[in-house]
Amino acid sequence: MSLLTPDSVPTVVTTGASTRRASQAVTPRFKLGDRVVARNLNPIGHTRLPRYVRGKHGVIHHDHGLFVFPDTSAHGEGDKPQHVYSVRFESRELWGAIADPRASLYIDLWEDYLERA
Amino acid sequence: MSAEHHTAPETGPALRVKALEAVLREKGLVDSRAIDVLVETYETKIGPKNGAKVVARAWVDPAYKARLLEDATAAIAELGFSGVQGEDMVALENTPDTHNMVVCTLCSCYPWPTLGLPPVWYKSAPYRARAVSDPRGVLREFGLDLPDQVEIRVWDTSAEVRYLVIPERPSGTEHMSEDELVALVTRDAMIGVAKVQPPARKTR
Numbered sequence: 416m417s418l419l420t421p422d423s424v425p426t427v428v429t430t431g432a433s434t435r436r437a438s439q440a441v442t443p444r445f446k447l448g449d450r451v452v453a454r455n456l457n458p459i460g461h462t463r464l465p466r467y468v469r470g471k472h473g474v475i476h477h478d479h480g481l482f483v484f485p486d487t488s489a490h491g492e493g494d495k496p497q498h499v500y501s502v503r504f505e506s507r508e509l510w511g512a513i514a515d516p517r518a519s520l521y522i523d524l525w526e527d528y529l530e531r532a
Numbered sequence: 533m534s535a536e537h538h539t540a541p542e543t544g545p546a547l548r549v550k551a552l553e554a555v556l557r558e559k560g561l562v563d564s565r566a567i568d569v570l571v572e573t574y575e576t577k578i579g580p581k582n583g584a585k586v587v588a589r590a591w592v593d594p595a596y597k598a599r600l601l602e603d604a605t606a607a608i609a610e611l612g613f614s615g616v617q618g619e620d621m622v623a624l625e626n627t628p629d630t631h632n633m634v635v636c637t638l639c640s641c642y643p644w645p646t647l648g649l650p651p652v653w654y655k656s657a658p659y660r661a662r663a664v665s666d667p668r669g670v671l672r673e674f675g676l677d678l679p680d681q682v683e684i685r686v687w688d689t690s691a692e693v694r695y696l697v698i699p700e701r702p703s704g705t706e707h708m709s710e711d712e713l714v715a716l717v718t719r720d721a722m723i724g725v726a727k728v729q730p731p732a733r734k735t736r
Contacts, residue, residue, distance in 0.1 A: 424569040433619035434692050465637050482692050510665050518667050518684040523691035
């Protein structure tokens, strides 16, 4: 394993390590405006699918492109790169009638977290 | 011996960090001097002043603002800011009709190259829970009372993209230079929990 040295810190800090996988081409399952539902997944291990959106209905707002899938990569089970979408949920869909009618939530979700509504 | 000759035991997290660093050092995986350089970098070199420069440039240069909204990562890199926790950036423009605010409900994801390390409240469970469920109430507690007709968009940055809010340019700043504008822009306004305040009127 390479050692982080004092000299290499500035380069490491300003370069970073994107998990975007721009060079690969994978056809997206969803397009802007598609109605989707966040799947009700409850894995034992790492996930970036917050509980409060599971089972909720939203709309695809933007396609960020391909990113490494944390649910597999965190466990050493491969990058499984897939599209990450900005999905818009109405506050009332998430929190019920008491929620603000003029507020909404935008969250970036990997394709495996979503299915067509 | 009296008790004051003893050093108080360290708190849990501080002790854990020291133990982790000791183990990593013994295994030859980290160099303590590199950690010192890292800490110094985020204490003195990288902070919200960087983001303020991006915002001020967007306010004075419409072509730059267009590039920032189209490809924030590239536009921010034009000003020399890039890297860890800013690899994939999106800029969100606040307007009189639409207010954007940012939270990471899963942990504390935050755009380091432009804002530095996150403030303690940003990492707190109450902010993370209530920013998504009651954003207008949270903003009110920050002192920002938005009219009911203003639409609020909350961005949960818990995946890989990091967000920078471009606050509205306050009135009364039309004749200010870019450098003077930089000094007005606050960290909280770039997270979206505040507006940028007009400059204080000079009193005679």
